[in-house]
Amino acid sequence: MRGRLLAMLLKEFRQLAADWPIVMIILFGFFGGVYLAGHSGAVDLKNYPVVVLDLSKSNESRELVSRLRPPNFKIVDVVHGDREVVASLDAARASLAVIIPPGFARDVQESRGRFQVISDGTQSQMAMLAAAYIAQIAGQYGIELLERRIGSSEDQLASLPQVDARIRVEFNPSINAAWFASLFELFNVITMTSLLLTAAALVREKEHGTLEQLLVSPLRPAELFAAKIIPTVIVVLLLSPVSLYAIVHGVHGTPLRGSPLLFYAVTVLFVFSIASLGLALAVIARNLPQAMMLMLLTLWPMMFLSGAMTPPESMAPWMRYLGLLSPLRYFIDLGFQVLFKGNGLMYVWQDILGILVLGSGLFAFAVWRFRRLL
């Protein structure tokens, strides 16, 4: 039995190596893709481009403008007329316009200062964050003005009722998006590789008509499937640590706190689980385009419900429950818990169980459908 499996494995590897474009593409995914994902933009408000129209030209207005500073805001343009403000927003050179009216200084003294902010709403999430920050800047400025008025001397200033919210972001203190994005891309590449390579390996036999030869050979279905899954597992296990340490950790500086061994053990399970899904789809499909359709039909909902695009708590309950059927959901949860938070086995055993149950179920389904085919 071992001889048969070994021969089959050798054949699979030879076939993979012969298709050099696919080898290049996988390498690109694990290294280039993961590298580039770290540069796909900040998720918090960083250098948000602002255009300023200051009609007041007073100390008060200048003080307000000086508060629009990096890291959150960047003044890209100071203009002198309405038209220029509009042009700046239309061309998306600026995403926020701050317009300070002529009587601002006087109004501020009379406690009714108002200024106008126009926000580009095309990117709704960023616009909402910007609104929160601007409101905070205006509020803080107002508080300081009130403080100056109420507390005339220094020691009185220090004794005003104020709550200082000391915010600390655990696990990623400077909200570096690259840490998350590169790791998430690595998980995606692992998923895509596991699904595509395995499904293609089986469908190819169907398309070339060599499946019948394998069927009449003494090879058992489970052996055939093992021969299709093992190369994928090996490819992923060879490439993902290199990518994890060289790119995610090395280039993007993501701290890896947890146990790499635990993560790798689960990666094997996960690849097995997704590869089983690939096999199940390949058993149903007649050719590669058909398999691809089925893969897209399963891959998208899986990525969506994984909790990495929309946080689980913001999802509708039915989506959260549906997500429990996706191995990716458990893997992402586990990956971030183990690698980011340094959580151990006792925190993630449910995720492991989920991957194991879904994977075995899919494998059993693939074998069952395949037997019926015979």
Next chain:
Amino acid sequence: MLDRVPAIAMKETRELLRDPIYLGLAFVLPMMMLLLFGFGMTLDVKHLPVAFVDHDDSPWSRDYRDRFVHSEYFDLVGVLGRRTEVDEWLRTGRARVIVDVPPGFGRDLARGRPTAVGVTVDGSFPSRAAVIVGYVSAINGLYNQQLLVDLAARRGFGASGLLPVQVNMSVWYNPTLESKNAVVPGLLVLILMMFPALLGALLIVREKESGTIFNLYASPTGRLEIILGKLLTYLAVAMLDYLAIFAMSRWIFEVRFTGSFLVLTAGAVLYAVCTIGVGLLISILTRSQLAAMFATFLVTLTPAFNYSGFITPVASMDPVGQFVAQLIPATHFMTVVRGSYLKGFGFGYYWPQLGALAAYTLAVYSLAWLFLRKRIG
């Protein structure tokens, strides 16, 4: 010289119509993607689980807590007396943010003295963390304002209830800040990137795998005729997709459309020609359908998703990100699409984007033409 183009286009069309799989890939999946992501993808982060550690337990601390509870952004998952348990909640994800109110919080405020609270945010998902930091700061800021306004009123300064500096916020282009207005037009860009490229990518490599490519090699058909014939059929497919998506965006998702349909259509034609070309190029360069598929995913969908400005604005990317953004056609088409839907200008406004798309298209087809010759010769 190009008289065989219609014949090739006819052959491709017939093949397409006979194959339910390709039809599904061409029409059913794009619509599914639109419906799935359009309805399911919400970028609004709400109902974040917050836990309070209240060492003070005074009317003041309860009032402060109410500010969080009564906003739609936070859901209170628990109030505890001890700190240790709650750290555990952050690890397990039961709470995403913990507010630690120290003993004496109410006493300090009542005596008119400053105090502090400790806020710990789960940073494992950065976009969520950024939003939490924004919300917490805003709620805390409002609370402070209220404290000062009350104090000022008590001491007889200023008009009570009024704040010295206020913001008049107006939002342009998408006044309700609904994420569907950002997501659905963005999906048009992603779908017209992915499916034309995917169909194009399978075209030549499929003939390579089945061996029919030799019929083409042996026939007197020129390279340009092969490329154009295949392009015509799939351009028609892409345009049908485009019209369907446009109709759905207007009448199912009810996205605002303020611009010129003509400009958008011109952009879509150029963009689809370009993305089919990307697929054809991949198809010419690869040997198997698997490689073609995989390459299409990696060089079209992922970059378009990450760099086109679909989720994060190009302006907030670092230099590497901005460079990649300029390099992919999706970014340029995204400007045309978002602009046409939400900002609404004419042709004069978009010529740099349309020009970039044209240049990109020309480059892709020149490369395809060059590499196709190598294989035939």
